[in-house]
Amino acid sequence: MATAAASPATAPSSFPSTARKSTLPTLRVSRKLKLAPSALSSDPSPAFRSVTAFAPATVANLGPGFDFLGCAVAEASLSLGDTITATLDPALPPGTVAISAVTSPARPDLAARLSRDPLRNCAGIAAAATLRALGIRSHAVSLELAKGLPLGSGLGSSAASAAAAVKAVDALFGSLLSPHELVLAGLESEKAVSGFHADNIAPAILGGFVLVQSYDPFKLVQLPCPPSLRLCFVLVTPDFEAPTSKMRAALPKHVDIGQHVRNASQAAALVASVLLGDAAGIGSAMSSDGIVEPTRAPLIPGMAAVKAAALEAGALGCTISGAGPTAVAVIQGDEKGEQIARRMIDAFWSAGKLKATATIAQLDRAGARVISTSRLE
Template sequence: MAAATTASPATAPPSSFPSTTRPILRLSRKFKLPAASLSPDPSPAFQSVTAFAPATVANLGPGFDFLGCAVADASLSLGDTVTATLDPSLPPGTVAISAVTSPSRPHLAARLSRDPLRNCAGIAAAAALRALGVRSHAVSLALAKGLPLGSGLGSSAASAAAAAKAVDALFGSLLSPHDLVLAGLESEKAVSGFHADNIAPAIQGGFVLVRSYDPFTLVQLPCPPALRLCFVLVTPDFEAPTAKMRAALPKKIDIGHHVRNSSQAAALVAAVLQGDAAGIGSAMSSDGIVEPTRAPLIPGMVAVKAAALEAGALGCTISGAGPTAVAVIEGEENGEEIARRMVDAFWSAGKLKATATIAQLDRAGARVISTSRLLE
C-alpha cells in the first residue's frame, strides 16, 4: 500500500523533487490556511476527480517573485494532471499517492517520490483536506507529470495546483481560489521558497500579480480577450536548480537599477491591461537585475535571446529560474521559425540540445477535466 499522510498540520520534510529541494520556510500565522469552519464534515460529491493545471512563466522579466502567467497548449500536455479518488482502505483524513507516471518522459516517474510528505501533489492535497475540514474520508492520488523537472516552467506548482483543485472538487468545490493558492503554497514553500508567482497563475490562470506577501494579497490582471498572445518555450537539456539560481542573485541592488526594474514591471502590468503585446514583450526583455546574473549560468542563453529578437519575437527572457527561454509573439505565424532559431542558438552557443513548444496564454488555470459518480 502507498504511504499515507494525515491532513493534520504536522510539519513535512522537504520535498524530494530533484534539483529544487530547499529547507522548508515556515509560514507565519498570517499565511496559514484558515481553519475549516465547515460543519459537519463535508460529504464527497464524486468518487474521483481528475484535474489539470498548466505550466507557468514566473517573473516575466522584471517581476521577480511577484508576476507570473499561465501557459498551455491545445492538447493540455503542457502541465500536470492529478486524479483524486476516495480510498476507504486508508485511515480517514489521510492522503496517499497510488501512482506517479510521466507519459512523455517515462524515466521521470522513477525520480519522483510516492511519499505524500515528500511530493508536491501530496503536500497540497493534505493542505486542501485541512482547509475543507475533511475528517471522515481518505484520498489517494495518481499524478501524471507533463512537465520536466527543474525547467523553469512551474513543475512543482502544476502538481500542487492540480492536486488541490482535484481534492476540492471531490468534496463539492467549497474552497475559494485564494484558499487553493494557499494550499499550493504549503507545497511550494517546501521546494523553492515562499513565492507565489507560479502557484497563483497555475490556480487562477492568466496574469497574476502578487501585491503583498504580508498580508497575502493577489491581483488578477485582466487581459483583453482579443489579444492573441503566444509564447515560444525552448527548454534545453540542462537542469537549473532553483536553489542555485536564487543563490546567484545579487545581495545589494543599485538604486538606479531598482528604479529601472520597477518602471519596467509597472510597464508590463500596464501593457497586460491594455492588451499591448509589443509592450509586454519589451518590458519582459528589460530585466536589469535577475536575468543578467542568471543568464551566464545557462549555456547559450544570451545567444538564444538575441536569436529570438532577431527572428521577430516581441521579447525574450528566462522563464522562472530557467533554463527555459521564453519568447513572446502575437499569433503563431512566426512561432516555428523563432523556435527553430532559438533551438539552433542553444546548440551553437551552448552545445545543448533543446526542445520547443508554442503555447498560448492559459486563462483558465487549474480545472476539472473529468469526474466519476459516487459508488452506490
C-alpha cells in the same frame, strides 16, 4: 521534492475493521490548524468518487517581475502541464493522503525520479493542505499523478502538480474553497519545495496574468487581459537542469537604487501593457530585466545567444522563464512561432552545445480545471 514535517497515521477504532492496511505512505492532515467555521461542525460530504484535474505550465517573473508576476501557458492537447486524479480511498486511514501512482507519458524516466511518499511529493503536500482547509477528518484520498512537465525547467513543474492536486481534492468535496484559499493550499507545497513565492502557483490555479501584491498580508491581483490579445509564447527548453535553489543562490545580495528604479518601472510597464492588450509593450518589458536575468543567464549555456536569436527572428521579447533554463519568447499570434523556435534551438546548440526542444503555447486564461469526474456509487 522537499520533505514535509508529518508522519503516517494509523486508523482510529471507528475505522471499518474490514479495510486492508495500506502499504502506501500517507500524509496525516493536522487537526491542530485552525479550520474554517463551516468545517468545525462536520466534514463536508464527498461530491464524487474521483476527480481528475489539469493544471498548466507557468512563466514566472516575466523579466522584471521577480517573485511577484507570472502567467499560465498551455496548448490545445493539455500536455504542457500536470494531471492529478484524486480518489476517495476507504482502505486508507481517515484524514490521510497517499500517492498510488506516478506516470510521465512523454518522459518515462521522469516517473522513477518522483517519490510516491506524500511527505516528499508536492502533490501530496498540497492535497493534505486542501483537506486541512476543508476540515476533512472522515475520508482519505489517494492520488495518481501524470507528470507532463520536466523537473527544473523553469515552467512551474512543482506548482503544476500542486495546483492540479488542490483543484482535484477541492472538487472531490464539492468545490467549497475560494480561489484565494486554493492558492494558499498550493502555496504550502511551494513553500516546502522551492520557497514562499506565489508567482507560479497563483497563475497555475487562477490562469492568465497574476500579480502578487503582498505576501503579508497575502494579496493577489488578477490582471484582466483583453480577449482580442492573441498572445503566444515560444518556450525552448535545453537539455540542462537548473535547480531553483542554485539559481536563487546566484542572485545579488544588494541592488543599486538606479537598477531598482529601472526594474520597477519596467514591471509597471509590463502590467500596464497587459491591461491595455499591448503585445509589443509586454515583450519590451519582459526583455528589460536588469537585475535577475544578468546573474542567471551566464549559468545557462548559450542563453544570451538564444535571446539575441529570438529578437532577431521577430520575437517581441525574450527572457528566462522562472529560474530557467527554459527561454521564453513572446509573439502576437503564432505565425512566426516555428521560425523563432528553430532559431532559438539552433542558438542553444551553437552557443551552448545544448540540445533543446520547443513548444508554442498560448496564454492560458482558465488555470487549473476539472477535466473528468466519477460519480459516487
